[in-house]
Amino acid sequence: MIDETLVRREHDALMHNYGRLPVAFVRGEGAHLYDADGRRYVDCMAGIGMINVGHCHPAVVEAIQRQAATLISVSNLYYTEPMISLAEWIRDRGLGGRVFFCNSGAEANEAALKLARKHGGPERTEVVSLIDGFHGRTYGALSLTGQPDKQTRFAPLVPGVRYVERDDVPGLRAAVGPQTCAIFVETIQGEIGVQPVRNEMLRLARQLADEHGALLVFDEIQTGMGRTGPLFSYQDLDVTPDVMTLAKSLGGGVPIGAVTARPGLDEVFAPGDHGSTFAGSPLACAAALAACHVLDDAALQAHVREQGKRLLAGLEGLVADGLAVEARGRGLMCGVDLVMPRAAEAVRAMLDEGYLVNNTTPRTLRFLPPLVISGDDVDGLVAALRRVVPRL
Ligand SMILES: Cc1ncc(COP(=O)(O)O)c(C=O)c1O
Incomplete structure (x- = not known):
């Protein structure tokens, strides 16, 4: 008791x-x-x-203890090795492009949203996401989260988000157009009760993103880091996103989030576009790297x-x-x-x-x-x- x-x-x-x-x-x-x-x-x-x-996990505990006794946090004004090693691991196991670090899942989706908006430019300002999806509680991430009960008390939200039902193929086709900068999806919607998004929808999202120059963003915050079998759930599917967001188990229990993209999107963020004080701290990255090595097995x-x-x-x-x-x-x-x-x-x-x-x-x-x-x-x-x- x-x-x-x-x-x-x-x-x-x-x-x-x-x-x-x-x-x-x-x-x-x-x-x-x-x-x-x-x-x-x-x-x-x-x-x-x-x-x-x-x-x-003993490997994570050992990494935290070692790093805590050496260097816990340093500003992103300077270089630190654990952050670089972790970014290399994510780049090499994931989409092959560069990585941005933050501190949580919501922050990772906020960063991906900004990346997509900047990539889309002034013409492509809309985002498409799925009803019953979940992307976090901050304003941008909440706006992507197509669940009225989580949104209503906090309106008005970030504008320009269109919501499509999980299995609505014609609806997705109708929602994506030249105005779309990104399509955000989870391959399996966790917060609504482990509802897989059909392959047909994911393939169509890929096709429409290609047709309109939008980015396909997979939120792998819950499905990633080995949860569904492979390191990232898309690796069991025949659809590869342009951008992937990670958090939760990336840190082995320590808060960290990440956005990673395919090569070709490496230069979208320029100095001053985005940042976070604690992001990519030596402590979080050392813990995360230890967790990644455990999961990469x-x-x-x-x-x-x-x-x-x-x-x-x-x-x-x-x-x-x-x-x-x-x-x-x-x-x-x-x-x-x-x-x-x-x-x-x-x-x-x-x-x-x-x-x-x-x-x-x-x-x-x-x-x-x-x-x-x-x-x-x-x-x-x-x-x-x-x-x-x-x-x-
Ligand atoms: C798929 C997905 N995206 C984003 C988030 C938000 O992550 P955080 O709680 O770290 O902000 C969650 C959290 O449950 C999630 O499951």
Whole structure:
């Protein structure tokens, strides 16, 4: 049970923009978190996809300790080696072009938006994004996020964004034109419950971007860094974006974001166009580079595919037994729609069982475990769901 004084202090000291579950964590290791009483929980959310390497991965801890004792932060007015090494890694494993660093996913999308607007020039000022997508909470990123419930209280937003339904091929065709500077998409929409965007839509987005000189931007903030199997989810598809945004698990648990583009877009940003005080700090980049090396491993990627199949099979078993209506997933990014809109109650009951999951809609549970999760923990998760769901 959580210490009530902690709950009261949190209530009095923090703004009330989060609904927290009644647990406080003090330690983490791999796919497990521990509360102050030493109770172990299986983390099936990886901090909302932010710690794919697992909690306190020894390589990340070692890199942070070493870098913290040497040099933590330096202004971008100067050169630092960890930032350059990390940019080389992203460039060489990703789109082949240069990298811009920032501190979060929303910031990465803000930067990509500015890059696209500058690239588009005064004629191409519109952006197309998908309804039910999620790109962050800052004004530009929120404007790209086609979810009315997240936007309405904050209008007016950044103008010039057209929204298209996830599977609306004619709608996408109609929305993109000579006025479009960018199309922003996630290959799988995570925040709405792991909804894959059909290949046909992604291919059409590529074709329309080429026809109109717009940039195709893939937000790989949740799908990237090994989550779906390959390092970046587009690498399993036949569509390559012009620009990719990264954050979350890039840092191994430390805040960092990045925008990377294909060669040819390297010179769009000129000195003074964009920047951020902390961006690309030696500490964040050293942690990120250690995380990248852990994730850049064929054995781990095979493990993700294998455990992903195991989890999806377990969720499909719930569907077969009438406990759920649909299961979806690629790699270790999975979702399941329950029969009744009781997903919030399921999250609470799963916490009591010692499993951290979350609900993205009243019916949908989402699973984004650390990629190092064991087969036993995956089986334990499915068994706990089988106990909890019939009781809802
Ligand atoms: C696909 C996607 N883009 C952007 C963001 C925003 O990232 P951040 O919370 O680091 O600003 C998120 C966060 O959930 C996300 O899932």
